[in-house]
Amino acid sequence: xxxxxxxxxxxxxxxxxxxxxxxxxxxxxxxxxxxxxxxxxxxxxxxxxxxxxxxxxxxxxxxxxxxxxxxxxxxxxxxxxxxxxxxxxxxxxxxxxxxxxxxxxxxxxxxxxxxxxxxxxxxxxxxxxxxxxxxxxxxxxxxxxxxxxxxxxxxxxxxxxxxxxxxxxxxxxxxxxxxxxxxxxxxxxxxxxxxxxxxxxxxxxxxxxxxxxxxxxxxxx
Numbered sequence: 001x002x003x004x005x006x007x008x009x010x011x012x013x014x015x016x017x018x019x020x021x022x023x024x025x026x027x028x029x030x031x032x033x034x035x036x037x038x039x040x041x042x043x044x045x046x047x048x049x050x051x052x053x054x055x056x057x058x059x060x061x062x063x064x065x066x067x068x069x070x071x072x073x074x075x076x077x078x079x080x081x082x083x084x085x086x087x088x089x090x091x092x093x094x095x096x097x098x099x100x101x102x103x104x105x106x107x108x109x110x111x112x113x114x115x116x117x118x119x120x121x122x123x124x125x126x127x128x129x130x131x132x133x134x135x136x137x138x139x140x141x142x143x144x145x146x147x148x149x150x151x152x153x154x155x156x157x158x159x160x161x162x163x164x165x166x167x168x169x170x171x172x173x174x175x176x177x178x179x180x181x182x183x184x185x186x187x188x189x190x191x192x193x194x195x196x197x198x199x200x201x202x203x204x205x206x207x208x209x210x211x212x213x214x215x216x217x218x219x220x221x
Contacts, residue, residue, distance in 0.1 A: 002028040002120070003046055007039035008055040008082060013105060017053055017082075020112035025120065036060030036069070043070065049077050051119060053103065056083035056090075056212070063090075063212025064097050065165075068150055071098040072158030075151075080119045088133035090212060091126060096139045097147050097210070101125030146206065152194045160187045161195075165204040 033039040080101040100119040118125035174181040
């Protein structure tokens with residue numbers, strides 16, 4: 001049975017996506033999450049999930065940080081981004097960091113169905129109206145290198161790195177992951193080598209570089 005998780009804090013949009021999924025994949029099991037933490041918890045319970053549809057700016061998510069977190073912790077799960085914003089450079093970055101596609105929130109039901117079908121068939125989906133601009137958008141060598149370095153981390157190493165980026169101490173990380181503190185130190189040593197950094201501060205800064213400000217929040221402020 002196909003398992004899909006909709007991670008978005010807008011109930012009406014979740015409903016539209018669920019309708020599209022049911023029409024494309026009858027019998028699919030569809031879960032819903034209103035925050036990144038809730039999505040991570042559901043994936044821990046259902047690691048065989050086939051696809052996550054992830055809102056770019058939902059509670060707990062910060063741009064591409066949520067994408068890389070889910071991809072790092074569950075590399076076998078496809079993640080497609082959902083957003084009201086359509087900046088070609090941001091879309092290009094998302095694809096470089098492992099997104100299976102980019103679904104605009106203005107998409108109609110037919111477009112939603114095409115997007116879901118494409119990513120479930122292991123394709124890369126971007127709206128035709130944006131494809132040319134996305135293909136032309138540059139991806140810097142630094143970002144390509146960062147994507148490759150992050151992809152080299154094991155799921156457990158990525159969990160450790162995510163907690164480091166939150167400012168957690170080794171003991172706090174060990175308690176959160178239910179493992180010994182010396183194991184955390186071993187993971188950190190391996191993480192530093194793979195990321196090419198010298199300490200936890202540099203590692204945290206590297207991960208937080210994936211954050212993208214929500215334009216809607218800037219307008220409110």
